[in-house]
Amino acid sequence: MKEYLKNLINNDTEFLNLINDLITNDTVLQMKNFRQHYETTCFDHCLTVSYYCYLICKKYNLDYKSAARAGMLHDLFLYDWRIRQPDRKGLHAFTHGKTACQNACKLFNLNSKEKDMIIKHMWPVTPIFPSSLEGLILTFVDKYSALSESFDILKSRLFMKRTFRYTYALLSLIILKF
Ligand SMILES: [Fe+2]
Ligand SMILES: [Fe+2]
Numbered sequence: 033m034k035e036y037l038k039n040l041i042n043n044d045t046e047f048l049n050l051i052n053d054l055i056t057n058d059t060v061l062q063m064k065n066f067r068q069h070y071e072t073t074c075f076d077h078c079l080t081v082s083y084y085c086y087l088i089c090k091k092y093n094l095d096y097k098s099a100a101r102a103g104m105l106h107d108l109f110l111y112d113w114r115i116r117q118p119d120r121k122g123l124h125a126f127t128h129g130k131t132a133c134q135n136a137c138k139l140f141n142l143n144s145k146e147k148d149m150i151i152k153h154m155w156p157v158t159p160i161f162p163s164s165l166e167g168l169i170l171t172f173v174d175k176y177s178a179l180s181e182s183f184d185i186l187k188s189r190l191f192m193k194r195t196f197r198y199t200y201a202l203l204s205l206i207i208l209k210f
Pocket of ligand 2: 077081106174
């Protein structure tokens with residue numbers, strides 16, 4: 033997680049109070065043991081999604097409490113999705129929303145909106161549209177965060193390759209000249 037985002041979250045007491053029982057729960061903390069996108073842990077990914085959902089929903093007078101809580105729990109599936117496990121039926125992309133909701137319901141009292149948001153957060157990969165605006169926001173924030181977490185690493189890896197660096201420098205020069 034980027035340092036500026038970590039500082040923003042650590043200084044936002046209202047946000048932290050909304051999810052304090054979640055981020056101090058032993059099962060939720062286990063998400064720190066699983067990578068979500070490249071170097072980002074599942075926990076950090078969920079915390080990022082939760083915070084952006086909270087900010088957006090608060091700005092537009094939506095249910096920011098449910099947005100923060102569903103965002104934090106939306107990927108509580110607790111396994112390495114890269115490794116195929118014999119007891120898991122179906123593809124991760126299609127099933128983990130439901131798994132995360134089941135796991136979350138065992139630990140916390142979720143309202144119907146939060147459950148719906150978690151189950152349907154993979155839309156449009158899964159076809160059922162979220163029932164709330166907060167749920168729709170979660171689907172977009174989740175994809176944005178996934179792209180941003182992946183893009184930063186891909187960019188730094190590509191920059192390690194000399195040919196990419198030269199091509200990038202050359203293209204920059206051409207663009208600047210015009
Ligand atoms: Fe997910
Ligand atoms: Fe996610």
